[in-house]
Amino acid sequence: MQELADEIAAHNYQYYTLDQPTISDADYDKLYDELVALERSTGVVLPDSPTLRVGGELLKGFDPHKHLAKLWSLDKAQDAEDLLAWNQRALKAISDYNAKNPEAKPLPAPRYAIELKFDGLTLNLTYTNGRLVQAATRGNGTVGEGILPQVKTIKSVPLTIPFKNGTIEVQGEGIMNLSVLEKYNATAAEQLKNARNAAAGALRNLNPQVTAERKLDAYFYNIGYTDGGVTFENHEEMMRFLRDNRFKVNPYVMYCDSIEDVQKELEAIAERRHTFDYLIDGAVVKLTDMRTREALGYTDKFPRWAVAYKFEAEETTTVLEAVSWEVGRTGKITPVARVEAVELAGVTVQNCTLNNMGDIERKNLKHALGTLVKIRRSNDVIPEILGKADDEEGREIIAPTECPACGTPLEQRGAHLFCNNKLGCRPQLIGRITHFASRDAMDIETFSIMTAEQLYDDCGVRDPADLYDLTYDDLIKLDRFGDKKATKLLESFEKSKSRDLSAFLYALGIPNTGKATTRTLADHFGSLDAVMNATAEELTALQDIGGIVADSIVSFFADPVIRDSIARMRARGVRAEAEQREPAVPADSVFTGKTVVLTGTLSQMTRDEAAKKLEACGAKVTGSVSKKTAFVIAGENAGSKLTKARELGITVIDDENELLRLLGEK
Template identity: 70%
Template sequence: MDPMNEMEKLVAELNNYSYHYYTLDEPLVDDKEYDALYDRLLQLEQESGVVLPDSPTQRVGGELLKGFLPHRHLAPLWSLDKAQNLEKLSSWHTRARKLINDYNTKNPDTPLPEPTYAVELKFDGLTLNLTYENGRLVQAATRGNGVVGEGILEQIKTIRSIPLSIPFKDGKIEVQGEGIMNLSVLAAYNETASDKDKLKNARNAAAGALRNLDPKVTAKRRLSAYFYNIGYMDGIRFDTQQDMMQFLRDNHFRVNPYVSYFENFDDVIAQLEDIQTRRSGLDYLIDGAVVKITDMRTREVLGYTDKFPRWAIAYKFEAEETSTILESVSWNVGRTGKITPLARVEAVELAGVTVQNCTLNNIGDIERKNLKHALGTRVYIRRSNDVIPEILGKVSEENDGEEIVYPENCPACGFPLEQRGAHLFCNNKLGCEPQIVARITHFASRDAMDIETFSVKTATQLQSELQVREPADLYTLQFDDLVGLERFGERKASNLLQAIEDSKTRDLASFLYALGIPNTGKTTTRMLAEHYRDLDKIMNATAEELVELPDVGMIVAESIVEFFADPFMRASIEKMLELGVQPQVPEAPVVVVSDSYFTNKTVVLTGTLHTMTRDDAAARLEELGAKVTGSVSKKTDIVIAGEKAGSKLTKARDLGIEVIEDEEQLRQLLELE
């Protein structure tokens, strides 16, 4: 047989076997037979130098990529409105029925049918958008902002349940689904992984793998994917959701079996309750279910709001809760000297992961939740949004457990603790190792003084072996000090000293952020730098002056004043200045020659932007005459909301403030396009 013909035959045969194995769970051959055919194909490819586009040999992961390229979707990927309870779900249904009835009243000759419903699982993974052209997979992307995502084609090729070619050859389509890591696969992965490489949860494992620049890493995660929508169709239309799902099946896409169809909305509610009871038995994470009207013409009539389709809604399950035994409480020391309690609980499965540590926030939290006498007792815990679980309170109201003893002395250095409000603090700034290490690490971090090659390990070593006790001590280090340390050769010592030298001329905003002023972040320190343009003026500002500035309330103002009134901080800053640190004053504001859309507007940035950084966007806004602030208030004119915008976006909508969510529109208004 001609080698090319043999390769084409092998590719078709192997892809058919993969489809039956990974998508249908119906293997046709054993592993030995598959491997023999695969090895023969690999041999032919090596001998001929030709690799067919849909060859299964492309699934092992290619070379390391330099970066992700933006991909503009052929059709928008819409978000879904959310219902947190049955009342909100019923309100959505009532609105949809009213729109359908209104349309039918106005169009009696072409009425819409009675609505029927599809209920699908809402996967907790990473949204995928695959582009097929004439049957070939030509691109794959993340959701991004719904208009532009990141191209991840090489990563997607490693998922064996995703077809590299499909039977539909008559145009271009975009297929949407969710990339996931099965819980059983996560467990197997962690059994052989080192402690350092163990994966904490399935959702982050899937998202991290698909956004890893090394496709070989993606391949090792053994991801899967389910598909549920066609966002763009060239040359094909569907009458119902059922027709579209059948098209996906016919074209070898993996469709989740838990898709149900109902004519009665009461049955939809019953199905949602059933899914919640079966949730813990699934081999993947879900955080709810999606309800859709099935008729495609009805969808066209109902249309979309600015952000959501009116014909679908996500029913979000409540954060999963369970109970377990509170075994112990340890006390950790932070950068500012704050002592934070961390609870150790009896290991329990919650939302797809094994939980052993829970947050307790502070001693005020312990008192408020009646946990003072809770050691050894059963407590309720809740895990939401993949953050460390929270202890909600005791199962029993009785004081039937051992007492959580609050420390009187610092657990790290033994220094007497001071209580301020609900928190305990260690004031031993120069003698408490965790404080010193955290403070120096923060000072050297990228958003602060950006000292390259610096790490927590470096800070720990400098503290323990060279008695570096504060950031100012970094500028006293000598070559001979460093080169004698373990793991410090001449090159590493020279590189670190050069990085420290380079940091002396960082801008004033970065220097202020590096100092770690309580209750201030990058936005506030940048505003202080641009307003005062002088370190001495900032250090001597009064609370009355500061509170007049944007986003500075009395708590923040007093924090700034108290920080610079601290003799320790003053001495440290003076020492840095004497050693050559020269924070650079920002350039004078650019004079706006002509009005722009943002001239004299107060603007807040929130969420993640994908075509520029938030700092770049803020700088451009100020060039166009805007005032960029960090919090939303009645004085705010515009909120620019990127992906995963949270409470600021919600507050903006509540206050009726203009919101810009389309990144392409933003770039046009910023006069970048």
């Protein structure tokens, strides 16, 4: 049986990965049928048997999987100017590293690798001692969803590999080829809209047999983690390792010695993009040298040594059929254009973005209902209307005066219309509850907008605090709720009570604040009460918090409804405590009692991390330079704050190693 499994795996590799079949389909079927017969007669199925690729039983749900190494997003270059700016930053970082480390071997002049940016679903595969033991989605980059049974159905994914020295994580993209999609739709009862959604939907389907029916493929392009069994000097070595271990690597990988050659190649790819049998939405440019990658490091979100070059958005024309007005969780009323369905960059477009009435008027769409309009997919993601395609006069788009959901008179605030009925407007309440439960907020597993709607309609949930009053008896009576689902949701509510202060503040949905701002608030104030009682002056002293954001925060926590909701949640056990701070360094630090401003991008830590370290030294970190400022810490691309510091004669620290020495870390 093992010999048969190995022989079939070798033929699969030749056929699905190399596209060089070595036996006929009939001979392959004989081998496969022989293995199936042996498995039936013995009752034994080997863990790497190719028969496991057909998909097993329906799964109950996806389990979270923590990646061994973070899966990073990529910074984006929208045009040649952005690409050159990225390259200049990389060149400067290389030059600075070589200047500051004269004793080390100099980093080489940059060499670039160009790869296609596939439009599917990111996969992270874990192999231990040569065997595939886990497969997961990207998730938030740190935790994804385990989808091993689904990934095993992809025949170009090896179940075992020759490399058996420890554990590695291999990253790639699950895709559906366009020719496969066309063939599938020719006989399918329910047609698939596009290849991207077909691949993502199949890999996140709880029935692996559905995944198998889609006949997905995958390309691999990175080793994200190893436990020491293998190292690489450059990108070429990594690609060779992947190929040697039977991973399917796209035949297109181009290497260039200059950014000018990179630009030419990107233009060539853009012209050829529609000849590929799969969707791409750009290309990825990477520095090839691994020491350089390590030296340049990462920002909070992106590697500094790579960038995604996005192709220009495609445009087409279609008929603007209607405009509906949707209510968001903040009460903002947003127009959504419904257009006659049209294919654009491999996706069927039916809805398009319209920001507000001012946007409609600027684009000359006020009298455009029923006429041809030009649309494009902005960065190949969000469809937007550019304007009318001709001078034909259509029906008028009329802005509502009352909330389309609850009938409350609308208020014009700036460019947008708002419904102020925040306690009685259904979509606002459902939106706030859904946001509260989302992954980056309270991370309540199994929760969705459909759950929020059920709880609103059948359990009287009107506020996030109401979630913690729900009982098993409340949930078990709901449609599609059985014992397991009700119990798991209650466990998720309980688990969410230990989420940290930053996540809790984000979950509250404070207007004009996002994850970065709530992290800043949590790190600086250290407690929920301190944040709730902060003044506008205290808030504007913080990094990247201006007057508008400060006023939003103060107004939000002054609302008695919000305070009552928070009090109820705390009474139910929601802790919302700040993460433990690092131990304070000796009080005689040069920064003790001094006002410090951070500007630019640091290479060895994030600005938030630097601010934490400075505050632990007794410094006051602020967002603006004044005569009271004692030090300005200047990273790469420092701007007006650095200029002002020099004008005022303020001490500037622009050497990160010197900063670390002053912090007591070197």
